[in-house]
Amino acid sequence: MMDISNDHAIGIDIGGTNTKYGIVNHRGQIIFEGSIKTDQYPTIDEFIDALYGKLQPEIDAMKDVNIVGIGLGAPNGNFYTGTIDYAPNLRWKGIVPLAQLVTEKFGITAKLTNDANAAAVGEMMYGAARGMKDFIMITLGTGVGSGIFANGELVLGHDGFAGELGHSIVIPGGRLHPHTGLYGSLESYASATGVTVTAKEFLSGTAEASILRETPTDDLNSKIVFDAAIAGDAIAMKVFEFTGNILGMALANFVTFSSPQAIILFGGLTKAGDILMKPVKDSMERNLLPIFRNKIQLIFSELKESDAAILGASALVW
Amino acid sequence: MMDISNDHAIGIDIGGTNTKYGIVNHRGQIIFEGSIKTDQYPTIDEFIDALYGKLQPEIDAMKDVNIVGIGLGAPNGNFYTGTIDYAPNLRWKGIVPLAQLVTEKFGITAKLTNDANAAAVGEMMYGAARGMKDFIMITLGTGVGSGIFANGELVLGHDGFAGELGHSIVIPGGRLHPHTGLYGSLESYASATGVTVTAKEFLSGTAEASILRETPTDDLNSKIVFDAAIAGDAIAMKVFEFTGNILGMALANFVTFSSPQAIILFGGLTKAGDILMKPVKDSMERNLLPIFRNKIQLIFSELKESDAAILGASALVW
Structure with missing residues (x-):
């Protein structure tokens, strides 16, 4: 049996x-x-x-x-x-x-x-997207990945390569992404790597005091920037505000495609919590068509990483 | 019977x-x-x-x-x-x-x-997308509309409002779209209305000679700009180059979402033919992740408008 x-x-x-x-x-x-x-x-x-x-x-x-x-x-x-x-x-x-x-x-x-x-x-089988037919998962780690469900199915694309939202262009002519050669793609900004680059740019663009200056530039990483933001460092907070603004606009764009019930964020960068999420949410709502506003859930993954x-x-x- | x-x-x-x-x-x-x-x-x-x-x-x-x-x-x-x-x-x-x-x-x-x-x-039943399971239809008229098929089904979204790609942001902080209040959305640039606005901006930004100046500014429309471009007018040609650059970048972004077999363009603005399509194609390929390059068909609708x-x-x- x-x-x-x-x-x-x-x-x-x-x-x-x-x-x-x-x-x-x-x-x-x-x-x-x-x-x-x-x-x-x-x-x-x-x-x-x-x-x-x-x-x-x-x-x-x-x-x-x-x-x-x-x-x-x-x-x-x-x-x-x-x-x-x-x-x-x-x-x-x-x-x-x-x-x-x-x-x-x-x-x-x-x-x-x-x-x-x-x-x-x-996430659909065991996590925050249980029972959802339309949602977008965004992984924010060293890079930015994505997985998309529409009409209850994983969107695979004609060749199986769908769901590469980290490589969509958010700032035309913006930052060069070394692995892909693209300019201004989301991954260049909204990844752990991107946060570090932004911090370095902000530090070199001003003489303003910052606890980030206590770390040698080459040793900076997104965790250090996050800790500085938590401690109230103005430049570190601006880094997350900048990052959140760009990510929120990108999420608004993704909504125009598939009008998902939820966008689920996952990965190391989500540990920044509200310091990142508040500007993300504000920017997403601001850049959404009115019919989508205050309808799309923006939530964290429920799965242990x-x-x-x-x-x-x-x-x-x- | x-x-x-x-x-x-x-x-x-x-x-x-x-x-x-x-x-x-x-x-x-x-x-x-x-x-x-x-x-x-x-x-x-x-x-x-x-x-x-x-x-x-x-x-x-x-x-x-x-x-x-x-x-x-x-x-x-x-x-x-x-x-x-x-x-x-x-x-x-x-x-x-x-x-x-x-x-x-x-x-x-x-x-x-x-x-x-x-x-x-x-288009899927009678036109250029017959037999395709993954394609994106973009309508370029007074506005910019879209309809998306993924996994052989129309993408409707959780609330039925999916496929509003004309309202995705392509130029952060860009041109105000009067009906929606959004800044820098695709429809502000890649519609017949957008082409006319671009022509007016280009004309007022330079003293360069142009046959477009023979038409009173308020009477300009995309058809007049197209005719001038065909006649070799430098400013009119720049208008289509600018429009095509933005539209091509937007199409590259849409590809990262659903990796479609084809993008099908439809509507009044497609009458511009190669004057628009060449910069669109160049810009799309340039802004695509390498795995997508030279794979996505960019074609016109086969249905009579x-x-x-x-x-x-x-x-x-x-």
Whole structure:
């Protein structure tokens, strides 16, 4: 007799530095998890062998657990082709047929999507977007990622590369984004990296006193800027106001596309809380068409950051 | 015996000035059409009575024609509620329960959506987007409208108001859009109205000779600017270059959202042809993330403008 409550999924989230993996039950509980260093494996085969070496003994040891599939999240991961295409932050170059290689190694069907899409799927199944058919997930970390649901489905695009909102242009002719060559894209401003660049620009543009000047310029990061803003430092507060203004305008633009019930923010930069969110909300409302005003929920993810990546990837299986 | 080939739909497109209606067969052929002046009817009841007076005698006179539904396209038309909500260009104020009123009058189920969404549905059924699951339709007329298909479905949004890309911000703090109060929205630049404003700005900002100066400023319109550009007038050509640059950047941003197979342009401003399209295409490609470059088709609608509105509205029925 098959007991469907024994069905489990494996979730694997591949980041530039760390790869997190876990075994997840139907209720979104992670019953086993671990991680390996992504960048220690020069070839994709060595990487998959390492994952297999960690996961297969656990699977074998579990009684009454039926693994129905493997979900993978990775930068530039493509749902349609199951490949990672030219990911700038990974060691494996070109087009990597990840889903196929993992399927073959484990003998279990594997599905792949990009990391922000996986996070959106996880949020819809287990987080703040439960029951929502139309929402946009924005991940604010080192970069800016996005995953979009419309009409109850993940928007994939004709080629599987939809949901790259971090690369939309918000300041025409603005700051150069080194990885993409684009000028004035959202990721250049509304990421942890962008906040740091803004702080450096603001500091060099004025002689105004700031506790940020106690840190050598090369050592500045978004956490230091945030701590300074909390402490009431005027320049640090202006950095978050500037960042929030730009992000809010970008969110207003996203609303004109899909009129989502909610925009869900996730990732390291959301730890700034109201210091970032107040200017974001003000700017979003100001830049919205009147029919959209005071209707779009702007909320934080309900998933623990450490779990979200695994849950999101595993949710691809169900 | 029912013969399904006798099934027909009524399409009604409500514009600020004219309302066009037609009876359409399953192959997208308009077998009867006509129009009335929208703005002659102070109340919605008088307007619907007038439509009924035109259409019902035709329906009664047709043998073997089975009308299965009525499709309506109107500015601010909402698919979910069947209402027109606060349309700035119509005489009927507030929230108008159009689909319900039409259904009751004709005794035939009526469905409503906004005019650009209807155009996208028509393009998917009968035009350049046949067989496409992911495309964006942009209407460039007096204003800028949009209709979006993702995963094979019209993107409606949680409230039915998705697809308002003309109101996305392209130039932060830019030109004021009088109807919405937004600064720097796409419609302020990439509409027929926007082209005229740009021409006036360019003319007043320089003493450079231009055949546009032969027309009194108040009489300038996009057609005159286009004719001057065709004739090689430097300022008129710069107007289209400027407009195309902004529109192309906006289209690149839309691609980051849904990665469409094609962007389909429709409406009066597309008559400018390559004078507009060359800068649009160049700017779009320049502002795209490398993975999207040279992949997105940028094409014109295949529907005759006079038919598209009726076909698009009627296509809601099928």
